[in-house]
Amino acid sequence: MSNSAGLKAKLGLDVFKPGLEPHIVIRPGMEKDPRLKKAILVCPAGLYSENEKGEVVLTIDGCLECGTCRIACGTDVLDWNYPDGGTGVQFRFG
Numbered sequence: 380m381s382n383s384a385g386l387k388a389k390l391g392l393d394v395f396k397p398g399l400e401p402h403i404v405i406r407p408g409m410e411k412d413p414r415l416k417k418a419i420l421v422c423p424a425g426l427y428s429e430n431e432k433g434e435v436v437l438t439i440d441g442c443l444e445c446g447t448c449r450i451a452c453g454t455d456v457l458d459w460n461y462p463d464g465g466t467g468v469q470f471r472f473g
């Protein structure tokens with residue numbers, strides 16, 4: 380099993396409970412900011428991607444709340460908060 384497949388298998392054990400509001404939001408107008416593009420490379424769950432307009436988009440389901448995108452991109456481009464109590468990721472180690 381490759382490292383990537385091993386990581387995906389382990390992440391597949393985790394449970395995600397979405398909150399009413401996404402806990403990480405790309406600040407309006409920052410979708411094409413070069414700082415935000417770093418998130419595509421660093422997010423361990425692969426939740427950031429670039430659409431055909433060159434805008435970075437975020438799919439929040441599956442977020443590990445690791446904070447890597449916040450550190451890599453900064454809070455000028457990301458509005459980053461922990462999820463509400465009772466929501467978010469529940470880690471299961473297999």
Ligand code: SF4
Nearest residue numbers: 422442443445446448
């Ligand atoms: S907190 Fe971690 S898992 Fe969640 S979007 Fe940011 S880098 Fe990805």
